[in-house]
Amino acid sequence: MRTTQLLMPTLREEPSDTEVISHKLLVRAGMIRKVAGGIYTYLPLAFRVLQKITQIVREEMDKAGGQEVGLPIVQPRELWDQSGRWQLYGDEMFRLKDRHQRDFCLGPTHEEVITAIVNADVHSYRDLPLLLYQIQDKFRDEIRPRFGLMRAREFIMKDLYSFDVDEDGLDISYRKMYFAYSAIFERLGLDFRVVEADSGAIGGNVSHEFIVLARSGESLVVYCDQCDYAANVEKAEAVFEPVETVTECPPLETVYTPGRKSVAEVTEFLGVDPARIIKTLIYMVDDVPHAILIRGDRELNEVKLKNYLQATEMFMAPEDMVKEITGASIGSVGPVGLKIKILADLEIQGMSDAFCGANRDDYHLAHVLPGRDFVPDAYADLRNVEAGDSCPRCRGELLATRGIEVGHIFKLGTKYSQAMDAGFLDEDGVKRHFVMGCYGIGISRVMAAAIEQKHDDDGIIWPMAIAPYQVIIVPVNVGDEQQVECAERLYRELQEAGVEVLYDDREERAGVKFKDADLIGIPLRITIGPKSLKQNKVEIKKRWEAESELVDQDKIVDVVLSLIGKA
RNA sequence: CGGGAUGUAGCGCAGCUUGGUAGCGCGUCUGGUUCGGGACCAGAAGGUCGCAGGUUCAAAUCCUGUCAUCCCGACCA
Known part of the structure; x- marks a missing residue:
């Protein structure tokens, strides 16, 4: 190609409305242009890169036994009513009506369509396993599209769905995809890590994320320096290492802490270590107030909390609500004498002679002993793992790094096939539900992630495999x-x-x-x-x-x- | 949806406080001189100042509304 004929409108100056490096460089290099918030045109150079990524993904999917299909972007409401997700999906689903006022959506994902297709045309265990995939545009009406192609509303994604007769079959399909994904990111020439992940709203229990390492990444992952354990912090298990129980703890004492609210303020005022503070957070969990206890130097992991409580809706209580529930302002709340559900992180049970809010403004309690002064309804792993923590598998040391989630594989089980009553007849002529898995790669996000990982002051440094x-x-x-x-x-x-x-x-x-x-x-x-x-x-x-x-x-x-x- | 900011030529910006007929750099076009890390000279084209109201003799500038974009918080490949 001659540059005199190529549409390559490079810019000397940095576009003003971009934040992350991949967005800046994609625009400056004349690769993308914005059409609307989170919606972009791919110019020739970008299109070639996307084609290259697509081709590598396609080859590996085919090699793993996948068959490519084309699925509709516009999908009827009925399909989503069958799985119940027309209600559940929320505002992120882009909804529209046709001229007859019938409801449709732009597919944010394709479990429903594919399950319906397979259910209609696959009737026997002899036809399984079946691995179907598509590489197409998806649409999610993100609350806040940002970072260019990293979080666009319209984006290109490959997703493959596996249909098996049973869990053993799913295990095999899942493993195939795991290896296919590893091969893909290897071929793309990117530094990546596979981590255990939370499966979130999509459902299922086993899930891995493929993370392209980059300092600017939104995902925080931890990995062990001794074994091959690696996990997203959302998922990473915290190990509770019990210390010898302290038998001596003086009786409770109220201390005056005028105006001290945050852990930092209280510890500074009292001259104690943040690890001796019991931090109390009030959450509304499906309309029921809960007190969540966590050590002062730790962070609550909301994903763990939500999963533990199997909550559908959960949010931190605002100031006035906290006051109503506890009688004190945020920052002066504590578990002693509190009449609501109390859930404590595992580490709380190892604490003694601790400090917490007194449920009275400007006062805290000292010499607090969990079990004596209050009894939580349950102890659970609720905190974020941090670099330096022990590995939950081998007790090695965990290290942390940032990255961009570009692939995610899930075992779905029968969640969708049951909801949509999709199944087949087994050897005995008995109807059974498909055991499914789904496996996604954000194609357009991979392009952005590659730039985030590989660039210098002068511009992009494409890996050979995906260079335009x-x-x-x-x-x-x-x-x-x-x-x-x-x-x-x-x-x-x-x-x-x-x-x-x-x-x-x-x-x-x-x-x-x-x-x-x-x-x-x-x-x-x-x-x-x-x-x-x-x-x-x-x-x-x-x-x-x-x-x-x-x-x-x-x-x-x-x-x-x-x-x-x-x- | 809440908080903050910005909309002026293709891109980056100034002008707005204190209303008076719109400017700079880059890019684009023409001619010339140049030619190894974003050249120089001369000339030219290009803007209903986001949109709609209002105030005023007069609005990019003041007021109201509205739309869009970006950043920060609750969601996710």
């Missing part, structure tokens, strides 16, 4: 016939050798072309200039290295082929 073009040829001066002649010849030879090559034939100064080449992140750059040309050589520069090297003109094709792994 593998090589860019830059003649320093298109006014020089020799250079043009050489560039044209190499352009032809590389194309004939099957290399994806971009030829910058614009009448621009060298600096402009170098800047653009770096910005759009082409892995290899061949520079044709007067100095090297005199020696019958050209320069080749790897985007990820600072120095370039001289190569004989008649060897350049072989050198390129070996660098892109084709030789």
